[in-house]
Amino acid sequence: xxxxxxxxxxxxxxxxxxTWLENEPLGLLPCSDALVMQQQDDIGGNGNPAAQPDSEDxxxxxxxxxxxxxxxxxxxxxxxxxxxxxxxxxVRSLRRAVRDYVRSGTGGSRNAVRRMGASRxxxxxxxxxxxxxxRDGIQATLQRLNLQKLSGRKIQDVFIGFTExxxxxxxxxxxxxxxxxxxxxxxxxxxxxxxxFDALSHEATQEIFLxxxxxxxxxxxYQEIGINGFxxxxxxxxxxxxxxxxxxxxxxxVRDSFxxxxxxxSNMSDEDxxxxxxxxxxxxxxxxxQLGDREG
Numbered sequence: 161x162x163x164x165x166x167x168x169x170x171x172x173x174x175x176x177x178x179t180w181l182e183n184e185p186l187g188l189l190p191c192s193d194a195l196v197m198q199q200q201d202d203i204g205g206n207g208n209p210a211a212q213p214d215s216e217d218x219x220x221x222x223x224x225x226x227x228x229x230x231x232x233x234x235x236x237x238x239x240x241x242x243x244x245x246x247x248x249x250x251v252r253s254l255r256r257a258v259r260d261y262v263r264s265g266t267g268g269s270r271n272a273v274r275r276m277g278a279s280r281x282x283x284x285x286x287x288x289x290x291x292x293x294x295r296d297g298i299q300a301t302l303q304r305l306n307l308q309k310l311s312g313r314k315i316q317d318v319f320i321g322f323t324e325x326x327x328x329x330x331x332x333x334x335x336x337x338x339x340x341x342x343x344x345x346x347x348x349x350x351x352x353x354x355x356x357f358d359a360l361s362h363e364a365t366q367e368i369f370l371x372x373x374x375x376x377x378x379x380x381x382y383q384e385i386g387i388n389g390f391x392x393x394x395x396x397x398x399x400x401x402x403x404x405x406x407x408x409x410x411x412x413x414v415r416d417s418f419x420x421x422x423x424x425x426s427n428m429s430d431e432d433x434x435x436x437x438x439x440x441x442x443x444x445x446x447x448x449x450q451l452g453d454r455e456g
Contacts, residue, residue, distance in 0.1 A: 189284055189430045190325055191292025191304060235260035236385040244386075248402030252455045254409060259452020261385050262445050269445035276441055278328050279376035282338040283437045285326040286372065287425065290365045291433070295426035298357045315356055319346045333383055341375035362422040370418060373440055374411040377448075381410070413451065417443040 239257035243250050266272040273280070292301040298318070302308050310321045320343075327339040348371055349355070354364050420436050428436075 186430075186434070189288030189291075189433060191288050191295070191301060192430050232264045233261070233385055236265050240381075240385045243406075244402055246402070248405035251405065251409070254406065255448075255452040255455045257385060257452075258381060258410075258448045259455070261381060262449040262452075265384060269442055269449055272445040273438055273441040276376060276380065278332070278334045278338040279341065279373075279380070280434075280437050280441065282327045282342060283369065283373060283376075283440075284430075284434050286322075286342070287365075287369065287422075287428075287433045287437070288430070289322055289325060290360070290369075290422075291425050291428060293357065293360060294362070294365070315354060315360075316346055316349055318357075319349065337376055337379040337383065341372055341379055344375045345372045362425060365425065366418075366422050369422070370414050370440075371411070373444065374407075374414040377414065377441075377444060378407055378410050410448075413447050414440075414444045417447040419443060 236257045239253045239260060242253040243257060246253070262269055262272050266275055289301065289305070292304065296304075299311060302311055302318075305322075305325055307318075307321050307325075310318045313321075323339065323342060327342055328335050345368060349368075352364060352367050352371075354360060354368070418440060420439060425433075
């Protein structure tokens with residue numbers, strides 16, 4: 161559990177949503193219609209200019225962000241510490257910890273979504289790649305992504321090759337969360353029964369997508385509240401026990417909250433894909449908060 165770029169978690173004085181996540185320019189997703197047309201024009205040699213990325217946050221307007229509250233992570237970290245100390249048996253504390261993280265730590269589920277900057281981008285890019293595969297097939301998609309050398313390779317190798325297309329290249333913890341979550345998802349392809357591209361149905365695509373989102377939420381929680389939970393817990397005799405419980409809780413909740421489908425992914429626009437990504441994150445954070453509320 162965790163990422164390649166660990167930290168001590170956010171302090172209470174950091175903004176609810178970091179300023180560098182605000183109004184980040186959005187470009188074309190992989191295999192978007194505009195990008196395919198541009199590539200076809202380039203092949204035809206007509207010299208059409210490249211499509212330009214969107215300049216503002218896809219036209220979305222977000223409410224003003226309130227100032228952070230003092231000690232806003234204390235409740236989440238205290239409850240997570242109790243969960244860790246129990247070896248995973250104190251599920252009530254886990255649910256309360258995640259609830260407190262969403263409500264107090266981030267200022268609500270919408271802000272929790274907005275904090276997932278690199279993960280939202282990577283999830284959208286992944287769906288862009290899957291859209292291309294469903295619409296045009298794997299060979300045409302590899303060619304458009306300049307990954308022809310992966311043709312005929314095992315599906316795990318191809319998905320690893322997709323990493324640089326899907327995940328932002330950078331050294332921040334936020335970017336490490338997205339990259340590690342993608343690699344964890346690739347490691348689970350055999351568990352999903354996906355061993356070739358003929359098995360990549362829209363149901364299988366949905367399974368991969370939800371697994372990835374779940375892993376990004378796990379890593380975000382670990383970075384923000386989990387590390388301190390380890391520090392203040394003693395006698396960790398059953399690390400595997402609490403790790404399994406933690407992962408299972410997040411993954412089940414992400415799936416239980418999901419209300420979209422990918423049956424028409426091949427016809428979705430970039431905007432449609434980004435809306436599904438944000439909606440899925442919002443539904444997951446909402447349900448995680450509700451489940452914690454039930455614990456009092």
